[in-house]
Amino acid sequence: MNKIWNKALLFIISIALGIIFMTQYNTVQNVLGTDKTINEKTSDLNDEMTKLNIEKNQLRDELDRLKAEAEVNDALLKEREEEIQRIEEELNKQKILSGHYDVKGKGVVITIDADPNAYINLAYSHQYILALISYLNNAGVEAISINGQRYTNYTEIVPVLDHINVNGVALVLPLEIKAIGNERTIEASLNFVGGIVSQMTQIGFVIETEYKDEIQINKFVGDKEFIYATPIEPIEDELLEQ
Amino acid sequence: MVFIRFKSFNILIFILTIFVSAAVVHGTNVKIDENTIYLLEKINNFEIVVKNERVNVENLKHEIEVEKGKMVSVNESEYFDTIIEMNKNIQELKHYNGFTDVRGPGIIMRVSDSVSEDETIDIMDKIVHDVDITVLINDLKSAGAEAIIINGKRIINISEVVCAGPLLKINGDSVSAPFLISAIGDPEALYNAVNEEGTYAYELKNVWGMEVATMKSYNLFISKLPKFFEENYEIQYAEIAE
Numbered sequence: 001m002n003k004i005w006n007k008a009l010l011f012i013i014s015i016a017l018g019i020i021f022m023t024q025y026n027t028v029q030n031v032l033g034t035d036k037t038i039n040e041k042t043s044d045l046n047d048e049m050t051k052l053n054i055e056k057n058q059l060r061d062e063l064d065r066l067k068a069e070a071e072v073n074d075a076l077l078k079e080r081e082e083e084i085q086r087i088e089e090e091l092n093k094q095k096i097l098s099g100h101y102d103v104k105g106k107g108v109v110i111t112i113d114a115d116p117n118a119y120i121n122l123a124y125s126h127q128y129i130l131a132l133i134s135y136l137n138n139a140g141v142e143a144i145s146i147n148g149q150r151y152t153n154y155t156e157i158v159p160v161l162d163h164i165n166v167n168g169v170a171l172v173l174p175l176e177i178k179a180i181g182n183e184r185t186i187e188a189s190l191n192f193v194g195g196i197v198s199q200m201t202q203i204g205f206v207i208e209t210e211y212k213d214e215i216q217i218n219k220f221v222g223d224k225e226f227i228y229a230t231p232i233e234p235i236e237d238e239l240l241e242q
Numbered sequence: 243m244v245f246i247r248f249k250s251f252n253i254l255i256f257i258l259t260i261f262v263s264a265a266v267v268h269g270t271n272v273k274i275d276e277n278t279i280y281l282l283e284k285i286n287n288f289e290i291v292v293k294n295e296r297v298n299v300e301n302l303k304h305e306i307e308v309e310k311g312k313m314v315s316v317n318e319s320e321y322f323d324t325i326i327e328m329n330k331n332i333q334e335l336k337h338y339n340g341f342t343d344v345r346g347p348g349i350i351m352r353v354s355d356s357v358s359e360d361e362t363i364d365i366m367d368k369i370v371h372d373v374d375i376t377v378l379i380n381d382l383k384s385a386g387a388e389a390i391i392i393n394g395k396r397i398i399n400i401s402e403v404v405c406a407g408p409l410l411k412i413n414g415d416s417v418s419a420p421f422l423i424s425a426i427g428d429p430e431a432l433y434n435a436v437n438e439e440g441t442y443a444y445e446l447k448n449v450w451g452m453e454v455a456t457m458k459s460y461n462l463f464i465s466k467l468p469k470f471f472e473e474n475y476e477i478q479y480a481e482i483a484e
Binding site: 007010011013014017018020021024038041042045048049052053055056059060062063066067069070073076077080083084087088090091092093094095096097098099101102103104105106107126127130131134135137138140141142143144151152153154155156157158180181182216217224226227228229230231232 | 251252254255258259261262278281282285288289291292295296298299302303305306309310312313314316321324325328329331332333335336337338339340341342343344345346347348372373376377380383384388389398399400401402403404411426427428463464475476477478479480481482483
């Protein structure tokens with residue numbers, strides 16, 4: 001019995017000594033670190049700090065360079081976007097004027113018909129239609145169509161028998177003329193005393209005008225080939241200006 | 243046997259005791275005085291500073307990556323290709339729309355008020371009116387005119403030719419008789435369109451006594467719309483319908 005106690009006691013003592021030994025070792029390691037001396041550790045930290053400082057400065061320079069580059073890039077992109085936008089606006093303007101694109105906007109729909117009691121030969125009165133278009137242009141309209149035929153730079157109104165040909169398409173009464181523009185100026189340009197509407201009414205046309213917030217005018221379908229008119233190159237143009 | 247094992251155990255305890263003693267001695271030998279603790283504290287602080295610096299460096303690296311990601315590459319060739327393509331389209335449309343100077347064969351016409359002494363003709367019928375010019379333009383277009391100009395005013399699809407008292411208004415400017423009309427196209431066709439019997443110009447000359455003189459030209463110059471018109475003209479109401 002006594003032997004067993006002795007063995008147990010010695011076992012506990014050896015466990016305790018083992019714990020004390022490891023604790024003591026760990027404590028010293030924790031306080032002093034690894035095998036390095038304080039000076040060595042300080043030196044290592046200094047070295048690392050120096051390297052980090054150099055790296056940090058290089059990175060800051062790189063970041064500043066990138067930011068400056070981005071700023072220049074942004075300014076360039078903005079400038080180019082503005083340039084493209086300006087050119088796009090010019091392109092849109094020319095596209096709309098050409099009549100080769102469907103357009104929409106507020107404007108007027110003018111319906112021209114003949115008074116049942118009057119004899120109207122549209123072919124003989126085609127100059128009134130031409131005059132009406134001229135007065136619409138006077139009102140600053142931006143697009144015109146006659147019964148769906150877009151009035152372009154090369155549209156002719158040809159009197160044929162008792163009808164007219166517009167863009168080569170035969171049209172008879174009633175005519176529907178659509179024009180996109182300002183309601184008030186259109187009204188003023190067409191309906192003044194002795195104006196084109198009153199002249200046409202006098203000879204037996206019945207004209208109705210309806211202003212709408214949105215009308216659509218179809219594009220001209222067809223091609224125009226220039227055989228005789230040669231554009232003068234911009235360089236030649238500049239020389240002429242000089 | 244039990245004795246031997248007991249002995250071995252004692253030896254183990256003995257060795258452990260030596261280790262513990264060595265560890266204690268080692269612990270006391272490290273000489274952790276106040277100065278050491280101060281230095282250790284400084285090293286700890288320094289380590290924190292270095293650690294923060296590492297974080298700063300990592301943050302900078304991350305920031306650089308973000309900045310690089312944000313950098314939009316400016317594609318020079320794509321930009322210039324776009325500009326060239328758009329300008330090419332604009333140039334073609336400008337030619338179509340009458341915004342370029344052109345040269346080519348055609349006719350020159352001079353139209354002025356009647357000098358007829360026929361008293362049966364009303365005085366108002368002896369004057370060249372807006373509609374007369376409008377019809378002449380239309381006749382020239384019908385004959386395939388590719389460019390028309392009247393007293394320096396280029397005629398395009400938005401040009402108005404309207405009465406402005408004793409003058410005419412074309413492209414917003416006042417124009418007085420005599421009216422000099424130049425048109426580029428097939429000279430023969432254009433000439434016939436304003437000279438053949440039954441044409442509007444023929445009637446003006448032979449019925450109403452207007453002065454109408456026409457000559458063919460094989461090298462006419464027709465100027466574009468004025469620069470201020472081109473620059474200041476804005477589309478306000480129409481937009482391209484998709």
